[in-house]
Amino acid sequence: MAPLPRLGPSTVPAGAALNARPPAETGIVHLGLGNFHRAHQAVHTAAALAHTDGPWGILGVxxxxxGVARALREQEMRYAVVEISPERTRITVPAVHTGALVAAERPDAVLDALAAPDTAIITLTVTEHGYTFSPRTHGLDLDAPAVRADLRGDAPPRTTIGRIVRGLQRRRRAHARPVTVLSCDNLVGNGAQTRRLVREFAEALPAAERDDLVPYLESAVTFPGSMVDRIVPATTDVYRDAVAAGLGVRDAVPVPAEPFSMWVMEDRFCAGRPRWEHSGALFTDDVEPYELLKLRLLNGTHSLIAYLGALDGRATIPESVARPFVADAARAVLYGDYLPSLTVPAGIDPDAYVAQLFERWANTALGHRTQQVGSDGSVKLRQRVPEPALLHLRAGRMPHHLALTVAAYLCCVTPPPGFSPGPHATAMVDPARERLAALARRAPAASGASRVAxxxxxxxxxxxxxxxxAFAARIAEFVDVIVRHxxxxxxxxAGRAAESEPKSEANSDPKSDPKSEPLHAS
Structure with missing residues (x-):
């Protein structure tokens, strides 16, 4: 049997291309060439270009x-998106990338691209960990060695913020047009947060550089907020085989994704943008309600499912949420701890939204792994847990399921002596794992509460x-129960304790709005 041809412009089957005419010009430089970008922003851009042509090719960095950059170059910037649900598999090929670079290999080329006159938008999906901010201040971590090195400027920048600022410096010197920096990561207030970090980096530069750059940031760069939502697992041979069977071609870097996709943005693009509204993206003056809805209800609950599931020996999110105790805990944290902490956006029925979340988590065909969802919890949880927990604690209520979330996380990444959390928890990657383990070792051995504190x-x-x-003590109690039982x-x-707590009401009741409806896939 002859080997299958490689995916490329000449081998994309009819009907699989999302946009028939790939863009000839690069208008977007994207930092973070991972699966999420290729299944979300790139797909939305391809759909926008299918409706309205424009100079909106994406240079991926x-x-x-x-691996991904090399494969994309070999495939002439083509790859497949495999949308999977229990009902069907749909395979499409977006054609929006005009190049693929690796910053560690070609740092000057990346800075030149950020400064290029045709670049109108700089986008980011570098995960929460990629912003190098301090967990205490949420500002730039000026003590981080990589940040200090980038500020010295004696070598190419290694941090995301350093690259952006050094690119903007070149842009100012070249008198290039204004540019938009758009974060597509799960940060609270991601636009304002990115702007703050960029400005703090600029203000930490020597005076000669700072005095020219800071006014430029205020006059020529915008940082709109955004909310992104799509479940995108890691690529495996299962998806390569699906592309081979479905399209009859070899693709080294297909991207699996759920059918659902959502993107909400502030429309503050100072140098133009693709017509993303034709891809299903929503533009609004107030992104925050959508952002908090997603960060807390989807992401926060997703973390609890992953930690409980991994501790229960479950490899995937669908396997985890199929366990009644995990589903009950997820529903309890949603309704009891998270929903009362936010204002649901107008037009969204929270019950329908929650039902849709459970459908997405139960997508057995996708098989999102607990190891992947549970990784980087030290960065993720501080975006999701503190504000809702403080709201309840200040009102005299104990948020038991938020305490359970933290306890399950700690059992996964810094397990107490003698306790094995299992292979799925052990495989979770966390930048704070060693630091948290050291803190736990220094605490009194007999006191779980001291370790948590x-x-x-x-x-x-x-x-x-x-x-x-009392919150730390509650976390410690749950750690002890997990270890023992x-x-x-x-x-x-947690469920029994939550039943005895005084009830709180959500900040709004959109069910009273006759136009309320669930979110829909684009």
Whole structure:
């Protein structure tokens, strides 16, 4: 049997291309050439270009990993998106990338691209960890060695913020047109946060550089906020085989994704943008309600499912949420702890939204892994847990399921002595794993509460929760139950305790709006 041809412009089957005419010009430089970008922003851009042509090709930039960039170049910037649900598999090929670079290999080329006159938008999907901010201040971590090196400027920048600022410096010197910097990461207030970090980096530069750059940032760069939502697992041979069977071609870097996709943005693009509204993107003056809805209800609950599932020996999110105690805990944290902490955007029915979340988590065909969802929890949880927890604690209520979330996380990444969290938890990657383990070792061995208090005092969840020692004590109690009796017993204890708490009402009741409806896939 003859080998299958490689995916490329001449081998894309009829009907699979999302946009028939690839863009000839690069208008967007994207930092973070991972699966999420290729299944989300790139797909929305391809759909926009299918409706209205424009100079909106995307130059993708990976940080250090060479695999995706090399494969894209070999495939002439083509790859497949495999949308999977239990009902069907749909395979499409977006054609929006005009190049693929690796910053560690060609740092000057990346800075030149950021400064290029045709570049109108700089976008980012570098994960929460990629912004190098301090867990205590949420500002730029000026003590981080990579940040200090980037500020010295004696070598090519290694951090995302350093690259952006050095690129903007070149842009100012070249008198290039204004540019928009658009974060597509799960940060609270991601536009304002990115602007703050960029400005803090600029203000830490020597005076000669700072005095020219800071006014430029104010006059020629915009930082709109955004909310992105799509579940995108890691690529495996399963998806390569699906592309081979479905399209009859070899694709080294297909991207699996759920059918659902959502993108909400502020329309503050100072040098133009693709017609993303024709891809299903929503533009609004107030992104925050959508952002908090997603960060807390989807992402926060997703983390709890991943940690409980991994501790229960479950490899995937669908396997985890199929366990009744995990589903019950997820529903309890959604309705009891997260929903009362936010204002639901007008037109969205929270019950329909929650039902849709459970459908997405139960997508057995996608098989999102607990290991992947649970990784980087030290960065993710501080975006999701502290504010809702503080709202309840200040009102005299104990948010038991938020405490359970933190306890399950700690059992996964810094397990107590003698406790094995299992292979899926052990495989979770976390930048704070060693630091948290060191803190736990220094705490009194006989006191689980002391170990948890030491972790919270380290700034894992910011500083506000340290005012409530009862919250740390509750986390420690759940850690003890998990270690002694398992995650199911801890979830049952959280459920019983939550039933005895005074009830709180959500900040709004959109069900009273006759136009309320669930979110829909684009």
């Amino acid at each position: 990976a940080d250090r990993s060479t 030491a972790v919270l005092d380290s700034g894992l969840l910011g500083t506000g929760l340290t005012e409530f020692p 398992g995650p199911g017993a801890a979830a049952a204890e």
